[in-house]
Amino acid sequence: MSQTLAVINCSQLVTLSGPARPRVGPELCQLSIVADGGMLIRDGRIATVGTRSEVEKLIDNDCEVVDAGGRIVLPGFVDAHAHPVFAGTRANEFEERSQGASYQEIAARGGGIQSTVNATRAATLDGLVASGKRYAEWFIRSGTTTVEAKSGYGLTVEDELKTLRAIKRLDEETPLRYVPTFLGAHSIPAEYKSRREEYVSLIIDEMLPRIAQEELAEYCDVFCEANVFTTDESRRILSAARAQGLGLRIHADQLSLSGGAQLAAELGATTADHLEYTDTAGIAALKSAGVQPVLLPGSVYALGSSHYPAAREMIAAGLAVVLATDFNPGSSPTPSMPMILSLASTQMKMTPAESITAATINAAYSLNRGDKIGSLEAGKVADFVIYDCYDYRDLAYFFGIEHPWRVYTGARQVFRRL
Amino acid sequence: MSQTLAVINCSQLVTLSGPARPRVGPELCQLSIVADGGMLIRDGRIATVGTRSEVEKLIDNDCEVVDAGGRIVLPGFVDAHAHPVFAGTRANEFEERSQGASYQEIAARGGGIQSTVNATRAATLDGLVASGKRYAEWFIRSGTTTVEAKSGYGLTVEDELKTLRAIKRLDEETPLRYVPTFLGAHSIPAEYKSRREEYVSLIIDEMLPRIAQEELAEYCDVFCEANVFTTDESRRILSAARAQGLGLRIHADQLSLSGGAQLAAELGATTADHLEYTDTAGIAALKSAGVQPVLLPGSVYALGSSHYPAAREMIAAGLAVVLATDFNPGSSPTPSMPMILSLASTQMKMTPAESITAATINAAYSLNRGDKIGSLEAGKVADFVIYDCYDYRDLAYFFGIEHPWRVYTGARQVFRRL
Numbered sequence: 001m002s003q004t005l006a007v008i009n010c011s012q013l014v015t016l017s018g019p020a021r022p023r024v025g026p027e028l029c030q031l032s033i034v035a036d037g038g039m040l041i042r043d044g045r046i047a048t049v050g051t052r053s054e055v056e057k058l059i060d061n062d063c064e065v066v067d068a069g070g071r072i073v074l075p076g077f078v079d080a081h082a083h084p085v086f087a088g089t090r091a092n093e094f095e096e097r098s099q100g101a102s103y104q105e106i107a108a109r110g111g112g113i114q115s116t117v118n119a120t121r122a123a124t125l126d127g128l129v130a131s132g133k134r135y136a137e138w139f140i141r142s143g144t145t146t147v148e149a150k151s152g153y154g155l156t157v158e159d160e161l162k163t164l165r166a167i168k169r170l171d172e173e174t175p176l177r178y179v180p181t182f183l184g185a186h187s188i189p190a191e192y193k194s195r196r197e198e199y200v201s202l203i204i205d206e207m208l209p210r211i212a213q214e215e216l217a218e219y220c221d222v223f224c225e226a227n228v229f230t231t232d233e234s235r236r237i238l239s240a241a242r243a244q245g246l247g248l249r250i251h252a253d254q255l256s257l258s259g260g261a262q263l264a265a266e267l268g269a270t271t272a273d274h275l276e277y278t279d280t281a282g283i284a285a286l287k288s289a290g291v292q293p294v295l296l297p298g299s300v301y302a303l304g305s306s307h308y309p310a311a312r313e314m315i316a317a318g319l320a321v322v323l324a325t326d327f328n329p330g331s332s333p334t335p336s337m338p339m340i341l342s343l344a345s346t347q348m349k350m351t352p353a354e355s356i357t358a359a360t361i362n363a364a365y366s367l368n369r370g371d372k373i374g375s376l377e378a379g380k381v382a383d384f385v386i387y388d389c390y391d392y393r394d395l396a397y398f399f400g401i402e403h404p405w406r407v408y409t410g411a412r413q414v415f416r417r418l
Numbered sequence: 419m420s421q422t423l424a425v426i427n428c429s430q431l432v433t434l435s436g437p438a439r440p441r442v443g444p445e446l447c448q449l450s451i452v453a454d455g456g457m458l459i460r461d462g463r464i465a466t467v468g469t470r471s472e473v474e475k476l477i478d479n480d481c482e483v484v485d486a487g488g489r490i491v492l493p494g495f496v497d498a499h500a501h502p503v504f505a506g507t508r509a510n511e512f513e514e515r516s517q518g519a520s521y522q523e524i525a526a527r528g529g530g531i532q533s534t535v536n537a538t539r540a541a542t543l544d545g546l547v548a549s550g551k552r553y554a555e556w557f558i559r560s561g562t563t564t565v566e567a568k569s570g571y572g573l574t575v576e577d578e579l580k581t582l583r584a585i586k587r588l589d590e591e592t593p594l595r596y597v598p599t600f601l602g603a604h605s606i607p608a609e610y611k612s613r614r615e616e617y618v619s620l621i622i623d624e625m626l627p628r629i630a631q632e633e634l635a636e637y638c639d640v641f642c643e644a645n646v647f648t649t650d651e652s653r654r655i656l657s658a659a660r661a662q663g664l665g666l667r668i669h670a671d672q673l674s675l676s677g678g679a680q681l682a683a684e685l686g687a688t689t690a691d692h693l694e695y696t697d698t699a700g701i702a703a704l705k706s707a708g709v710q711p712v713l714l715p716g717s718v719y720a721l722g723s724s725h726y727p728a729a730r731e732m733i734a735a736g737l738a739v740v741l742a743t744d745f746n747p748g749s750s751p752t753p754s755m756p757m758i759l760s761l762a763s764t765q766m767k768m769t770p771a772e773s774i775t776a777a778t779i780n781a782a783y784s785l786n787r788g789d790k791i792g793s794l795e796a797g798k799v800a801d802f803v804i805y806d807c808y809d810y811r812d813l814a815y816f817f818g819i820e821h822p823w824r825v826y827t828g829a830r831q832v833f834r835r836l
Contacts, residue, residue: 339818
C-alpha cells in the first residue's frame with residue numbers, strides 16, 4: 001500500500017463536514033456534498049477534501065489513485081447499537097413468530113434472549129470469534145466501518161468476559177472497528193429468576209470491577225423495562241458503572257413507557273436507545289440533559305410491529321438523533337445500515353439526508369468518536385465507502401441489496417465488488 | 419464448461435419436488451428437502467437429485483464438481499411481477515414521500531408513473547438495455563433467475579414496442595430469463611387525459627395487434643383501479659388481448675376494492691396481482707376460477723402503508739399464492755426476493771417455507787413454466803443458487819443483505835462471491 005491515496009471522480013463526495021458536535025434540527029439535512037469531488041489521504045488520515053481538480057493537483061508519482069468512476073462516496077457508517085457476538089441463530093423462533101407466536105410468548109417459555117444465552121455460554125472464545133467474523137464481513141459489505149458491540153448473552157462473570165474478549169479480538173483481527181459495551185443487565189438469567197437481587201449484585205460487585213480493571217468496555221448498557229430491569233435496578237447498575245469510569249447507554253421504553261428515557265436524562269447517559277414508547281415529556285427530558293436518542297427501526301419491523309419511535313417529534317425537539325441496526329439474533333437480524341435508512345424514510349418519515357447524518361456523524365459523537373470518524377474532513381481517519389450509485393438518496397431508496405463497490409478503513413481497501 | 423456438473427455437499431438441497439401443479443394449503447410448507455444432498459446436471463438440465471453419496475457414485479472424469487461446502491441450495495427464484503425496464507429513477511419522489519407527500523399527490527402533480535414515462539420515451543433502446551442490465555445484475559445477485567418483465571412506461575405504440583424489444587434483448591444478452599408482459603394499460607398518459615377512450619382504442623386497435631404479430635409478449639396486464647382503468651375498460655382490453663393469444667394478468671384492488679379480483683375470475687386470468695383490498699368474496703371468486711394471487715408486499719412497505727394483502731386468508735381458502743418483488747422505480751424499488759420473504763414472514767405471517775414455495779414453483783406455474791423451472795427435479799432446467807447459509811429459513815430471517823454464494827442458470831455459473 002502506498003502511503004498516499006487519492007480518490008477522484010466522485011459525482012457526490014458526501015463529507016458531512018460541519019460543526020464539531022452532533023447535528024440537530026435542520027442541520028440533519030446538511031450533508032455538505034462536494035460535486036465532482038476528491039480526497040487525498042496520507043498515512044490513513046484524510047489530508048485534503050475538495051473538488052477533483054483541486055485534488056488532482058496534489059497527486060505525485062508515489063500516490064495511488066482510485067477512480068470512483070462517477071460514483072458517490074460517503075464516510076463509513078457508524079452503527080451505534082448492535083449485538084454482533086453470539087452463538088447460534090434464532091431462525092426457529094423467527095419461524096414461530098411467522099406462525100403467530102409473540103416475542104414475549106417465546107421468551108416466557110424459555111426462548112428469546114435465554115436461548116442465545118444458553119448457546120453463547122456453551123461456545124468457546126474461538127467459536128464466538130469465528131461467527132463474529134462472518135457478521136463482520138456482512139457489516140463491511142453493507143458499508144459499516146465502526147460498530148458498537150454489546151455483550152449480554154453470557155450473563156455469568158466468565159461468559160461476559162469471554163464475550164468482551166471476543167469483541168476485542170474481532171476489533172484486532174477484522175477490518176471493522178468495534179466499540180465495546182458491557183450489557184450484563186440484558187436479561188435476568190434463568191438461574192437467577194427467583195433471586196434477581198443477587199444477579200444485580202453480581203453485576204455490580206463482580207462483573208463491573210473485573211471489566212473495568214481489564215478495560216474491556218467503554219460503555220455500560222441496561223435493558224430497562226418493566227419485566228427486565230426496573231428503573232431502580234437500572235439506576236443502581238448504571239451508577240456503579242459510572243463510578244468505574246464507563247459511559248452510559250440505556251435500552252429505554254422499547255416495549256412500554258417504563259421510565260427509561262427519564263432515567264437516561266437523570267443520569268446524564270450518553271444515549272437512550274429504542275424509545276418506541278417514549279412520550280413528549282420523555283423527549284423533553286432527553287433534550288434538557290443532552291442525551292442522544294438511538295432509534296432502531298429494524299427491530300420494530302422484524303417483530304412485525306408498526307409502533308416506530310417518534311423520530312419527527314424528536315428532530316423537531318432538537319435531539320441529535322442517531323440510527324442503528326440493533327443487529328441481534330432475536331429482534332433485528334440485519335447488519336445493514338442502508339436497510340435502516342430505508343426503514344427510517346418509509347416508516348418514520350426521515351429524509352435520506354437526515355438518516356445519513358444520523359448514521360454517520362451523529363452516531364460517531366454518540367460513541368465519543370466524533371473527532372475521529374463519521375465525516376470526511378481533514379485530520380479524520382479515512383474510513384469511507386464508494387457506492388455503486390450516482391445519487392446519495394439511492395442508498396435509502398433501492399432497498400434489500402448491497403450497494404458498496406469499495407470499502408476502505410484507514411485508507412486500506414477491505415471490500416471490493418468485482 | 420464441461421457437459422456434466424455435479425453439485426455435492428449441500429446441507430439442505432431444497433428441491434420443491436412434488437405434484438406437477440401449483441401448491442395450495444399445507445402443501446406450501448412442503449419443501450422436499452434432501453439433507454446432505456447433491457445433483458447431477460447434464461447439458462443444462464437436472465439429471466439426478468439425491469443424497470451426496472448417490473450423486474458421488476455417478477461422477478466420472480469428465481464431470482465438473484462443485485462442492486457447496488455444507489451450504490444450502492435452492493432453485494433460482496422466479497419473480498412473477500416486475501417492471502425492470504425504465505429510464506431514470508424516482509429517488510426525488512422517494513424523498514418527497516419521506517417528507518410527507520403521498521403517492522397519489524405526487525402523481526396528481528405530474529409525477530409518479532408519468533415521470534418515468536417521460537424519461538422512458540426520451541430514452542433509446544440501447545439506453546433501456548443498459549439500465550436494464552444494471553438491474554439484471556441486482557436480480558441475479560439476489561438469487562432470482564427468471565423475472566417477469568412488464569412494459570408500461572412507453573404508452574405510445576413505438577415506445578411500448580421499444581420497451582418490449584429491450585426486454586427481448588435483455589433476455590438474450592444477460593443470464594437472467596425474462597417473461598415479457600405487455601402493460602400498455604399501466605396509466606392513461608398525460609396527452610390522453612381528456613380523451614381516455616381514444617387511448618383504450620389505441621391499445622386495442624394498434625398496440626395489441628403489433629405486439630402479437632411480432633410475438634413480443636406472452637401476457638397482457640392492466641392496472642385496474644378506480645382512477646386508472648375502470649373494470650369495463652380493463653375487461654375490453656383483456657378480452658382483446660386474449661383474442662390475440664395472450665395470457666392475462668391484472669393489477670387488482672391495490673389501492674381500493676375496485677372489482678379487479680372479480681374481473682380476473684370472470685375472465686379466467688392467470689393471475690390477479692396486489693390484492694391489498696380484496697375481500698372474502700373476491701378471494702372466493704379467485705378460488706372458483708383457479709386464478710393465482712400474486713402478492714407484492716414490497717410496494718406496501720415502500721409506500722409506508724401497513725395494509726398488506728390477506729395472505730393467510732388466501733392460503734386458508736386454497737389459493738396457490740405467489741410472491742413477487744413488483745420491482746419498479748416508484749412504489750417498490752427492490753429487486754430482492756429474499757427481502758420479499760422477510761416482508762412475507764414479518765408483515766403477512768407466512769412461514770419461510772410457504773414464502774419459498776410462493777417464490778419458486780408457484781411463481782413458475784403462474785408464468786406457464788411450471789414444467790421447466792421453479793423446482794430441482796430430474797428433467798428441469800438447472801437454474802439454482804448456492805446460498806452462504808446453513809438453514810433455508812435464514813433467507814427470510816437475516817434481511818437486508820445478499821445471501822447468494824454462487825448462482826447458476828442452465829448449469830452456467832453467472833454469479834460468484836469471492
